[in-house]
Amino acid sequence: MSVKGIRLTGTALAVLGLLGLVLVYWLSFFWVSTEVSQGIAQRIFYVHVPAAWTSFLAFGIAAFTSGMYLWLRDERLDRAALAAAEGGMVFATIMLTTGPLWGKIAWGTYWEWDPRLTSTLLLWFIFLGYFMVRTGTENPEKGKRFAAVVAIIGALDIPFIHLSVVWFRTLHPDPVVLKPEQPTLPADMLTLLLVSLAVFTMLFMGLFLLRYALENLRAEAQARSREATA
């Protein structure tokens, strides 16, 4: 696909995602029923969980494309990894800020050094390291390779985060959808959660494609300037 095609697809998905986000907000405030024990604070769940899912998807893509880059040394794979990692950071920041806002109401505290929360914060710092390694290494090629390794190490934390609520005694609620038995949410709450998951995924995919197109254009501009100076 050409850069123009990627941009068009990305723009279309991003616009649909933004419109979808408006729909999610409307459904959350005016349609879905209020949870009995947590009250209105439970509505944070409809943005917190999709943000978590999207950040794991983004970091997963970053790790996969990084692994492929280390193997094939195709620059496009490194650009895709960079675009995905940036998106992952955006959605992980949403997850790490909306979670404590819910925690304050449900647990009475913004933060607990609980395995799920700590390992998620660790994931955020690992990917912060990804950007620091990329920009801080003198040789850019070496920087890309080191960053690819960091992305793979970071992604190894994702299954641990998911299973931490099963392996350890934690404050964080157990999974309500991704578990061996059927989802335990009432139908309207599950519907809204699934709609929100689809919207966040669409939004990420759209912006990821735009970010990837940006990296391709940057590479083109750098190549042109090198040609001009040669």
Next chain:
Amino acid sequence: MRKVRIFALSLFMLLVAATDLAGQLPSNQLPTQSLKPYWHVFIAYAIVIVMVLGWVVSIARRLTRVEAQLGE
């Protein structure tokens, strides 16, 4: 006799209702409703908008800059 029984039953019901009312807190001692959860929800939803739109604007600005560079 029937009238006495009805009177006794009414009196009993009234006493039960009065006891129930006595168990309730006066209106000035009722727990106040907190708007805190609403604020937390609004802040959480605002964070999503700020982060997503921030990323959109950041990508758009960088794209414009690179396009201008390529156009030169």
